[in-house]
Amino acid sequence: MPRLALPYLQRAADLNETDAEALFQLGLCLATLDYVDEAKRYFEKTLELDPRHADAYYNLGVIYAYKDELDAARNMFAAALEAKPDHVLAGYGKKLMEKRLAP
Template identity: 60%
Template sequence: MDKNQLGVQFMQDGNWSDAAKAFNEAIAENPKDAVGYINFGNVLSAVGQEEKAIKFYEKAIMIDENAAAAYYSLGNIYFSNEQFDRSKDMFELAMRKGLETSDNYFMLGLTLVQLEKGRLALPYLQRSVELNDQDAEAHFQYGLCLAQQELIDEAIIQFMDCLKIDQAHSDAYYNLGVAYGFKEDSIKALEMFNHALEIQPDHILAGYGKKIMEKGI
């Protein structure tokens, strides 16, 4: 088996030390292949060594400026450190270099939301769920973004799609409650808040929403 493939298998098993060893061997065997550096960077990032990971991603880009996965991985690190302008640039670069994945569209959308550019985020979040309609969190975040733009009916559809995949997503129920409350459907809103509390009894916002709806019925 190829050393990179072997390393990926070790990563999937959570065996970080053997994964690092396999990727190190892949780099030693083929130092001009950007893939080994990206994979080694992913191991370092997974175990919290982000500064070292960045150097491996940058090395991959030096070898191959079209290494889209390296830009994507850099974007994730910058996002996790709330460097949203930098993460936006990396996700956009990854897209321009040909990374047409639901994850990249999703992360670019989330980054734009963090930059308070929700309307610009919508097409990327939409594309994310189009590419992977079984990603509950993508449907949820797309729904949140729609709701923030006051596209309530469209948001409800996404929250419902989220719940079809993950029936225990308490925040999706909570936000459905908010959406129905916005539409002045107190009965439906109360039902959604109750569902959220059944799943997560300490959901403070759902509890607050329930009290408000009960007063209005």
């Protein structure tokens, strides 16, 4: 299903280059399709437009964890929690990264 949505999300993002949510949704679709580097760019663009977008931070954390960049992942999960303190998945991700980083 995400593959069918991709061209529509791309078009929406192209038409709304300053719409953080349109860029975020495109990033989510790309991540689902395993286009991780492209997804990362759209999550970063989302944060340029909306620095309090907790889900963009969270998804960047997931990407960094996937790439085994644990410090960066922990920082993104922490930023998600700063933006939205009750973000359960970010809290779990941050604790998991701290556990994996512990000596």
